[in-house]
Amino acid sequence: MENKDIAVGLDIGTTKIVVMIGRYNEYGKVEILGIGRSKSLGVHRGVVNNITQTIQSIQQAVQQAEAEAGVKVQDVVVGIAGQHIRSLQHSDYITRDNADKVIDDEDIDTLCNQVHKLVMLPGEEIIHVLPQEFKVDGQAEISEPIGMYGGRLEANFHVVVGQISSIRNIGRCVKNAGLELSGITLEPLASANAVLSQEEKEAGVALVDIGGGTTDLAIFKDGLIRHTAVIPFGGNVITEDIKEGCSIIEKQAELLKVKFGSAWPGENKDNEIVSIPGLRGREPKEITLKNLSKIIHYRVVEIIEQVFVEIKNYGYEEQKKKLIAGIVITGGGANLKHLKQLVEYITGMDTRIGYPNEHLAGDSASEATSPIYATAVGLVLNSLERKKRQQLHAPVVTEKQPLEADTEAENTQIEEEPNQDKVVEEQKMKSKNFMEKFFDKFKDFLDNAE
Template identity: 45%
Template sequence: MEEHENIMVGLDIGTTKICAIVASIDEQERINILGVGKAQSDGLNRGVVVNIDKTVNAIKDAIAQAELASGIQVNSVNVGIAGDHIRSMRSKGVITINNRDNEITAKDVERLLEDCQRIMLPTDQQILHVIPQEFVVDGQDGISDPVGMSGMRMEAEVHIITGLVSAAKNMYRCVERAGYQVADLILEPLASSYAVLDEEEKEAGVVLVDIGGGTTDMAIFQDNTIRHTAVVAIAGQKVTDDIRLGLSVLDDQAETLKRKHGESYADLIEEDETITVPGIAGRPPKEITKSILAKIVQARMEEILEIVGIEIKRSGYADSLSAGVVITGGGSLIKNICPLANEILGLDAKVGIPLGITGGLKEEVNSPIYATGVGLVMHALRSGTANNQTMIPSSSQGTNVEQVMQKITDRMKSWFKEL
């Protein structure tokens, strides 16, 4: 990668924006943001690449801005992946320990995690992450790190996240065509969680909801481990579409109305002002009241939160979310989202902004829209220094896709040979 091993680049390839963040970590594990770049994205639909050229240009643009701000030449990037093709499931595995003194080693854990991956997957789906939930050694459960313990038999329960092969491939293709290497491919809700959740929340039980442009990503944590993930293909873009159709305005006008005047909870509007929107092609301007706009926004926001509620029930962790819900992403900037989430989900809600940044362009990324980008660099920086939850090691030394893929799982090799 760069001269300095401890500099990482996160690339959040979103449906509405592409964001590149360059950050470094020092000996005290303090994170400094060195450069930020943002470009409009037109090449994705609901989190999946649909136009390679447009996406490549936007990636180049965003990284060029980040390079300019940081003065660092970017070679490899940590990319986030989302889209409603993401699936998560649980799996179990068991192995016997056959060392001389029955001491469990890191190799044994690796062998066990490989055993957990023996699941039947459709040919178009591929494993992205394998996250250990808990280990059981000789019937003793509740173990989070079994290395160094003695035992004859070790079992594990893992959370496996899979995605569409073609979606991951196209993501790689865009980054490579823009002239960069992919160091790692990380699930976006997992990345966002590194940036906006603190350890206490993860311990107590929390649901992270990242309302982006094309997808709403969610992750449920409890006892410091990710327990459930889901990606829903309804998000901010749908709110804009509703405004455009409901009020018969242009797409840009709908987006501006949403950002400037949009509210998630019509009953909480203090004074109902009238907003004037210029007419299309010389037609007279339109008068729109704030309450009508809020009703349109609220209907869609309620739908998003209701789907989140269904996913929470599906996860089986509905009763153990003491820390409530943390909402992040661009959609969390719509006014009064927290009271609405509070009412629909019955959980305490707050807006999550990136935490744990000590220096550099700290103010520039102090917004929920940068949660995923900041989380991607945090994941990469921390996985190099701390004992990371996901099995996939940071691969800043990766010199080509083949090496990277080996780090994710050997089984991923086959479909990358065509690249």
């Protein structure tokens, strides 16, 4: 199997590091070839705080995935999350030199590059610039301005910002683990690609990814990303509460949460008891499942309420911003019993658990369809899309060169009346080009840094 056909996603989480290898099958679905998973020892709330341990964990996960898939991993797309991520809405415009010329990809590129020059707080860098609605000469609610005439081009943007030091640390870990970084993407966006359907994104949906260290939120409406947020609490704080509340070690607390935990205390009877072995010959501890559920319940309510505050900040109560598809919960925390019912009770919104099987082939490992792997599946999809775009674009560049050299007049004609297929292709690529430019700059930094 050729390495150019496969794609690799690397999810550097607070509790686990996952390496997933996949490829397109003959039906255009994604087939997962191998999954490697290791305990994450050097990451706290999505931010690397121990480079050496993180490198070792990445290498361990890579070896597992390689052994399962029977291929050698060379380059990866890595996900970025963590409590340093924030987002903002921004509007900007450009005045075009020639209003008699149709708007093309270059104009949108210029507009987005202008947004990249926004002054951020010290140490912060723009990660994603995602265009939303456009305005051409005051005409609003234009989703695709390419091919239109106009002198003033405006747009609303969703801008995602992060600490550049945190992003560079992740890049350094990947490079020192012997891998090439082929792309970076925001983890909530990767998870959304894996678990949401296009219909849900159109109708309006809030994706809640409950990880070990953080809970990520991404809100979509009319097919576009509208709001993102990172809440610095996840499954780890629930485990910590159980450990403190029941006076047991962390390993036992995690097992209790996974096997017997529930977000709804009313489900457990008072006489349901689980016995925990004592340490080094000490007496075993007896814990009632009702008390366990109460501990979990209070912390989960706190997390959901913070998520709900962010959904309210987006303005979901307005008629135009209604989230018809409700909430989709994914990530490791989505496996907690009765979580769906609790989210519906607190928010009053329809809720479902998000499984990353939207784009997966039927013969993919059943393990890959667990919500735990939503981000990893999304990163594999992202990597496959990048490779597909590169393959589509490779021949276009070679054919264009003689045209530029031969006849400038013909080129002008092509610009004025753009080919429709080309317009559609440019539309698909538009929002990703800017991220790739940031990534190229970031890659240069990594190559020069020692």
